Amino acid sequence: MNSDYNYDVIVVGAGIEGSATSYQLAKKGKSTLLLEQFPIPHNRGSSHGQTRITRKAYGVYKHYAIMMEEAYNSWNLLEKETNTTLYHETGMLCTGPRDNTFINGTIEFSKTNGIPVEVTNQNDIGNKYPRMTFPTNYVFVLDTCAGILLADKGLRAFQDIFRQNGGILKDNEALTNIIPGSVITVQTTKGQYTCKSIILTVGPWAKQLLPTLGIHIPLKPIRINVCYWKEKNPGEYGLGKFPTFYESEAIDGKYSVYGLPSMEYPGYVKMCLGWGPDVDPNDRDFVNDQWVISKIKKYVADHFPNLHSEPSIVEPCIYTMVPDEDFVLDKHPKWSNIIIGVGFSGHGFKLGPVVGKVLAELALGETPSYDISPCRLNRFTFQSKM
Known part of the structure; x- marks a missing residue:
């Protein structure tokens, strides 16, 4: 590991999007820390519960319907990897x-x-x-x-494979500060870490966290x-x-x-x-x-x-x-190594595996596998103050 930083990527928030993202990164061989503010398991956010609906017929959001084929395949792969029924x-x-x-x-x-x-x-x-x-x-x-996706089991399955591939999961450890730079410093209630990139999948707490990074969007x-x-x-x-x-x-x-x-x-x-x-x-x-x-x-x-x-x-x-009910999947407009994945508007769980793939690609400087232009920050009117 490079001595200039502790991890390639730190992911903040171990709900379905953060856990699926961490899973993708660990399978790519990237040193990854997944931080969760509450003890796992918990019911304080958006990813708990036993079941979620999944479907291919997606109505008005055609860009997500296009992603659903891979989402189905990814859930099926996770079932095989963990020998667990998830669907x-x-x-x-x-x-x-x-x-x-x-x-x-x-x-x-x-x-x-x-x-x-x-x-x-x-x-x-x-x-x-x-x-x-x-x-x-x-x-x-x-x-x-x-x-039907078995939500709690699916969340745990992503976390299990993440750890089996060398990922580090620390729960009951809340984020307190992010210091941007070419190497990012992450401060928590229990310590301090550094990384090349950080991915923020913090659910409803994004409304409080993003303004501290100069991002003001209507969450x-x-x-x-x-x-x-x-x-x-x-x-x-x-x-x-x-x-x-x-x-x-x-x-x-x-x-x-x-x-x-x-x-x-x-x-x-x-x-x-x-x-x-x-x-x-x-x-x-x-x-x-x-x-x-x-x-x-x-x-x-x-x-x-x-x-x-x-x-x-x-x-x-x-x-x-968010007003248009599209996700937010993008890089910070000033700090390209700060990746934001928030605003899933009640329909993000089933797409967790694909969201995780896209967020991992953004963090690693790769071209996203899908057109995420509807999910970019620039659809909102704001100016970064950092």
Whole structure:
């Protein structure tokens, strides 16, 4: 190792994006330190929980749909590397009115790119999935290769392979300062390290950290209530009987709803509103979110009559939103060895392996494998003050 620095790369934040990035770097033979402010495992950020939806039909974000083929392959590779099941194919049912942008975008992209989907109506879908009710003018699109990622297991799998390839993971050690330069100094609550490049995958804490580096972008951490609803007839919504589910602009023309079959807690279906109140990630648990519960309760009562209309379990998660809901994947405008990966807006988990590949490439001065122009910092109006 070069005596001028301790590590080739330091990655800050051991959620899915940081862990997948560190995995990529270690497999490339780069000396890598992965720092996490909380003891692992923890539930304070955005990557915890047992399940996430994955899909190839991506609607309006075509640049991410292009990445999904490699994402699927990468998750499959990780399963083989760890001898662990990380994916269950369930299909994903997307629904909405005939003029819905997400529905039409999904159909168009799927046809153009050969993604297997089935497009049908309320009568046909009612025969296949009789446990839900929707207006007769709704269109239903079933992405047959979509399914469920086992989130906690996937996160741990990336971290395990990272360490097996020589990576160093230090948890319960918070970042306190970054001193830029050709060699970067990283100060934490427990020590000081130096590196050639640093990658910041710090989730909702990016809103507090990036301004200290002169980066002012419109990040908006929000609290998501992950709700579980008891089945009236146990087993009706289980694996093999019900797909994952998504309705864009389902409530008030702006709030989306997503759901997963009964799996995490036997007899309880995961059904959530994809929005919530603004939140400070350090003070996540004390916010006024009763309006979220009220809206999702009415939605469940209206459309899923075989579920009890009061959630039995509610668990918090945090999305870090940006206005266009595109990711932020870029180099610092002044310090090209500071790499930023933030703002995944609630849809970044399934793309973690590809995001990790791209962030590793940026840190190593390589050309990204994908067009990330929609994810660049220059789409925001700001000036770096460093």
